[in-house]
Structure formats: C-alpha cells, structure tokens
Amino acid sequence: MAVQTVTRAQLSEAVYQEVGLSRNESAELVETVLEEICKALVRGEMVKISSFGSFAVRRKGRRIGRNPKTGQEVPISPRRVLVFRASHLLKDQIDAALSGRKEAGPA
Amino acid sequence: MVWQASDCLDTRATMTKSELIQQLAENNPHLYQRDVERIVTAIFDEIGAALARGDRVELRGFGAFSVKRRDARAGRNPRTGDSVDVEEKHIPFFKTGKQLRERLNEGL
DSSP: OOOOEEOHHHHHHHHHHHSSOOHHHHHHHHHHHHHHHHHHHHTTOEEEETTTEEEEEEEEOOEEEEOTTTOOEEEEOOEEEEEEEEOHHHHHHHHHHHHTHHHHSOO | OOOOGGGBSOSSOEEEHHHHHHHHHHHOTTSOHHHHHHHHHHHHHHHHHHHHTTOEEEETTTEEEEEEEEOOEEEEOTTTOOEEEEOOEEEEEEEEOHHHHHHHTTTO
16 A cells, blocks of 8 residues: 555644544644654753653764765764654554564465 | 764753643643643554554654665574574654754754
C-alpha cells in the first residue's frame, strides 16, 4: 500500500474525537502542544514523552566540510541540532506491524 | 562519532510528558488537566499509529516522522565473530523542520 502522509489535520481530528471540543479548538490545541515542545527545545531542554520517545538538542562544533560536487572545502559553523530517539515501545509497535506483516499474508 | 553527555546544552533540564501536560493546563485554565492529558496522549498515539501503518507524519515548522526499512542482512556477533542472520526491520526516523532548525540556531 502506498505511503500516506498524516498532517496536523488528522491530529486535530484525533483530538476532536477524543475530547468534546470544537474542531477549531482541537486544531489550536495541536498547535499549542507542538509550540510548547518547540519552546522547551529552544531553551535547550530535553523533551521526554514516555512510551513515544525523546527529543534532545545537541551542540555541534565548527568543522570543515566539503562541497561534494566541487570538492571545495567550506567551513561549517557551530550549530545546534535536534535528535529524536524513539522509545522501545514505539520501535516495537512499528516493527511488529510492518516487519511482521509478511507472515500474516499468504507467502 | 560518539556523543557525550556534555554535547547536550543542559543535560539536567528535561521536560517530561507530565510536565508538558502541566504547563499546557496552566496556560489553558478553561481545560481540565485530565482533558489536556487525553489531548497530548491522543496526538502521540495518532503519530505512533500512523508510523505503524508505514505512513509519514509531516508537521510543518516542527518536523517529519517517517519509517525506514532496513533489509535483512548477515550480521556478526562482535564478541565471537559468528555469523548471525539479522531480519528485515522497520525503524522510526525524525527529520527536524526548517523553521525549528532555524529557531534552535537563532543568536548563534
């Protein structure tokens, strides 16, 4: 089956189904949740969502990179990167559903 | 490259799911805390369910979650050197959104 893309719209719908709020307010809350996570990350905090995973901000130092096309050396300045580590629960959920699918169907 | 604890900006400052819920409840006094909890849980459950279907979750300004397939391969037990079959597996992946990446680097 083709890969579908889930966006804010589906997350808002899930919130709408779960709590008795209007569609508008559900959409706003999805935005608020994401924004609160972003703000914590921008403050340099780690964000841990149990049974889902954790987001952490890492500091990377200056290094010399290379333009792969021209081979020219270019300095890469220090920057902050966000890394996501999925929890074992999430990894197992995904792997069981997708890698196990072959056994479920006819070989 | 091996990451060290000191690579994190502040290794002690952590926002957990319950702290996130508490913060959201404080900012939204018209909502019951238990409803905020259900909202946060619904969002992450929905993302997890989408990934378990093999779908991609794209949240502009935040980032995109996707699933990558790793083919079956012949691995090795690093201690004994024995060959072991590693089955195909699917692993979740996250790519930071452009806007968040820029926000993280503001003023650097």
